[in-house]
Amino acid sequence: MSEASKTGNFITQIIDKDNETGKHGGKVLTRFPPEPNGYLHIGHAKSICLNFGIAQRYQGQCNLRFDDTNPEKESVEYIESIKRDVEWLGFNWADEPKYASDYFDQLFDFACELIKAGKAYVCELNAEQMREYRGTLKEPGKNSPYRDRTPEENMALFMEMRDGKYADGEKVLRAKIDMASPNINMRDPIIYRIRHVHHHQTGDKWCVYPMYDFTHCLSDALEGITHSICTLEFQDHRPLYDWTLETLNTFHPQQIEFARLNLNYTVTSKRKLKQLVDEGHVEAWDDPRMPTISGMRRRGFTPASIRNFCERIGVTKSDSIVDVGMLEHAIREDLDANANRAMAVLNPIKVTLTNYPEDKEEIFTLGNHPKNEEAGTREVPFSKELFIDAADFEEVAPRKWKRLSLNAAVRLRGGYVITCNEVIRDAEGNVVELLCTYDENTLGVNPEGYKPNGVIHWVSAKHAVDAKVRLYDRLFNDEAPDAKHEGKTFLDFINPESMAIAEHAKLEPSLAQAEPGVGFQFEREGYFCRDLKEEGMVFNRTVTLRDSWAKIEAKG
Known part of the structure; x- marks a missing residue:
């Protein structure tokens, strides 16, 4: 079980109560339903951990389903990236990945069922008129002039929409609910629109595509999802979720909303x-x-x-x-x-140990992790010429300086104590080399009298990896x-x-591998x-x- 699935929350309390009452026969089936119109971000990670984690907690399963109802903005690249991300996070979905487009035939049949029941109609208002008729949060909407078409007329028009007779945006199919509802989502929402565009899964079979709200709840129902977990932004959409499933008399998953992840210093749109x-x-x-x-x-x-x-x-x-x-x-x-430890000098200054033999090399054995002996050791070469970081040297040491300075000593990590004797500069006055001496008696010890300013990291110049x-x-x-x-x-x-x-x-050379x-x-x-x-x-x-x-x- 993953870390995210171990602790309880208000959602698991709901599921626990369902299981106690025998609802769904103790079955727990969740889903993670991303739209394949971009790469997943940290906010999605919370939803992934929650949906897959709950499935693991209750020995259930979680479907990966792509809500692919907007092919203009979707791509196979996004689909593949989403699969990689979910797997990388450590989760496996039930069976093969699912697609809302798998259900397009059934969704079309559901739309026809609503039309025949007088619960949906074809509307010809343009986008501007649609906004005008919709009303505001304070004022109710008003009925479309096309709202009272007969089921027969609506069916004929919807079939013509499906057959490609009309241009994009020329007609839409709307659910017939309540234009005076205080919830704007219930004011005869669009459930199908015309789009003459190639779909990455269904090709050119369709030129009408269902809207997200219509698709999502019915996909949940068709898959037998027990708990449809989504973010708070869909709370106002829940009445439409419920209306659609109740009107069509289908299996009815329970939609449960939770707060999305909002990070400061971050954009996740x-x-x-x-x-x-x-x-x-x-x-x-x-x-x-x-x-x-x-x-x-x-x-x-x-x-x-x-x-x-x-x-x-x-x-x-x-x-x-x-x-x-x-x-x-x-x-x-x-x-x-x-993570194993290693040494890397990001802004190198050359150090020459003037008293170190020209042809001598040594190998120091350093631990890979200070708190974990099982991490093993690595071999680090040492020679006459080294690199240290520019940030680790000041010619005149500031107060409480714990690194190298002129005429002062410092310990090299895992190595000797060295003393800086001379600073070499280029024509512009930049420090390019430090001439130092080392004390061969300080390997691993601090002889009496030595007070090195601290410990700095280094890399052998001869063996360094660029x-x-x-x-x-x-x-x-x-x-x-x-x-x-x-x-x-x-x-x-x-x-x-x-x-x-x-x-x-x-x-250091070990990092080459x-x-x-x-x-x-x-x-x-x-x-x-x-x-x-x-x-x-x-x-x-x-x-x-x-x-x-x-x-x-x-x-x-």
């Missing part, structure tokens, strides 16, 4: 995420700065960290904003426990980029420092993984060792 991709603000849907599951996977997030995050935020009935720091904490916690390291940060620098800001859009809050690149990083996507802690730098797409030695920063944003905000 698929339309806006697509805009980021289409306009080139990010590389692609799987850009590691994106809140998509594929982006987080490429950045180095683990399935366990996302499942644990979804479990911790819980399932509630009221909307709230979750601090993205909770997600970052979840991945830090997982990688701290499971790499490009991308330092990712949050994509947006505003806590609520998606909120209404006068004269601005969410694009105005893109963080210009969301990606920096260390073009000439130097890695790093598998793409596998996390490492680069000691004192953060958590990184080798990129899943680019060839060569390209690494992405998953997350820093600590939440640097909290410190920045505190100072502000």
